[in-house]
Amino acid sequence: MDGDTQISIEVLTSLSQIAAEDWDACACPEDGRPRDPFTTYRFLNALEQSGSVGQGTGWQPRYLVARQGDLVIACAPMYAKGHSQGEYIFDHNWAHAYEKAGGHYYPKLQIAAPFTPATGRRFLTRPGHDTTGMSALIQGAVQIAADNELSSIHITFCTEDEAIAGERIGLMRRVSQQFHWINDGYADFDDFLGNLSSRKRKNIRKERARAQDFGGEIVSLTGDQIKPEHWDAFWHFYQDTGARKWGTPYLTRAFFDMAHQTMADDMLLCLALRDGRPVAGALNFIGADTLYGRYWGCIEDHPYLHFELCYYRAIDFAIAQGLSRVEAGAQGTHKLARGYMPVATHSLHWVGDAGFAKAIGEYLEAERNAIDEEIEVLTSYGPFKAAQVEEQE
Known part of the structure; x- marks a missing residue:
């Protein structure tokens, strides 16, 4: 349960700086197979130890960890990004506009499973510490970005619940679209x-x-x-x-x-x-x-x-x-004819410059409306039978 002990935030440059059992107590506390394999210690560690992230990749590990006393209550796979590759939630136009206006968009902070456009929790919390843990991670990330004069933070392919909670505490919510097969x-x-x-x-x-x-x-x-x-x-x-x-x-x-x-x-x-x-x-x-x-x-x-x-x-x-489902990755309207239906995916964003944040917020609102309409139209073209009438053989 959430306690009164002061919470501390630390940034790790390697997963070797935290015990696997402490990370996984937050990332995959469920019994049996992890709900999300992409935030487990073993997946993220394989990326790091294989050189897929780290020096020279544009993905510098900055794992975020929240402790309450000696107990790890929350963590997040965070990276300092020197580009916008491997994210699948595209912000290249944001970067271009920001730098054209005289700012430095990179480095930025990315909370994500690298190279993985799959929905999952991004604020990994130990059971009983969900609200406190998520809040501590967000506040910690924002403070780190502000202290280092970084342009932005991007939390990509988070769950809908995280997106709603993040928006309530001041982050900007973005909606995208994928095709999933539902059992x-x-x-x-x-x-x-x-x-x-x-x-x-x-x-x-x-x-x-x-x-x-x-x-x-x-x-x-x-x-x-x-x-x-x-x-x-x-x-x-x-x-x-x-x-x-x-x-x-x-x-x-x-x-x-x-x-x-x-x-x-x-x-x-x-x-x-x-x-x-x-x-x-x-x-x-x-x-x-x-x-x-x-x-x-x-x-x-x-x-x-x-x-x-x-x-x-x-x-x-x-x-x-x-x-219950198959997530077939990013993009691909050809999936629709094969039983994979359009669904909304979610991300959260923080931008330090108030004027730029306002412009992006207005854009995201218009984009959400367009995505909602797109999902509705694509759904109407789905391959499933009409409610009452089968097509003629």
Whole structure:
């Protein structure tokens, strides 16, 4: 429970400065599988120890920790950012306007799971310290930014509850949009298809048949089923996709080896094999109630194989494991026809300059209205049957 002992705030430059059990007591206090694998000590530590964040990456760890006496009551994955890459909530125009007006936008503070556009708690609190812990972290971050004359703080892909609470205490709330698949208690993939319109149902069946006719086999691996040679193959896929999308892949090769050592049970790797050789793959992370689609790549192009590995195999797994949803990552209106519906995602922002903050606040209000309208329109184009009338066969 929240107590009267004074709360202290500290900033750590490495996770080695805090015990894993203290961090995870806040990040994943639930029994069993963590609700969010991306804020666990083992995920963030793999990023740090592999060199995916740190010197030369533009992501300098500044982990925020709140203590009440000797007890860690809250923490947050915070980074000093020298650019706006790997965030998926775009503020490049803000940076351009701020610097055009004579300010220095970078460095800024980012509270996020790096390179991960997946919704989860960003203010990690020990049970019983939720309100006090979140408030202490926000106040601490703002004080650090103000003392160091930093332009801004950005808390990206936080939960809706955090966004509402943050807005109440003065942060600016931003709404974005993604496509998620929601499990309506389906018994299997055919049960899911039965809820789609006839045309969409037929189209997905054709896509799956074409994909599975690529000349090999598709396997879904997790835990001990994933072997080191699978990561060798997937690294080539990831490099190709990363080079085309971002210029340079965010993750290092060492990250996959370190994640394999500590997170194999938290990952689902779907591979397409031809003559036993992987030619395409999709990597997912498994949460307590959600499957998170993260990375895809290939060395051969085959029709619809991307949809099969990234979307349909994810649905298969979620149904089999009783998961409530699949988050398929950022962007992609093509997901709509495949049963992934538009949902709102949330972030919070603090800007030190009052005039600039006012302008951004006005922009965010207009943007929220536009996103709400976009979600409504996209939902109306979804693949599910109309309430009463099935399309003609």
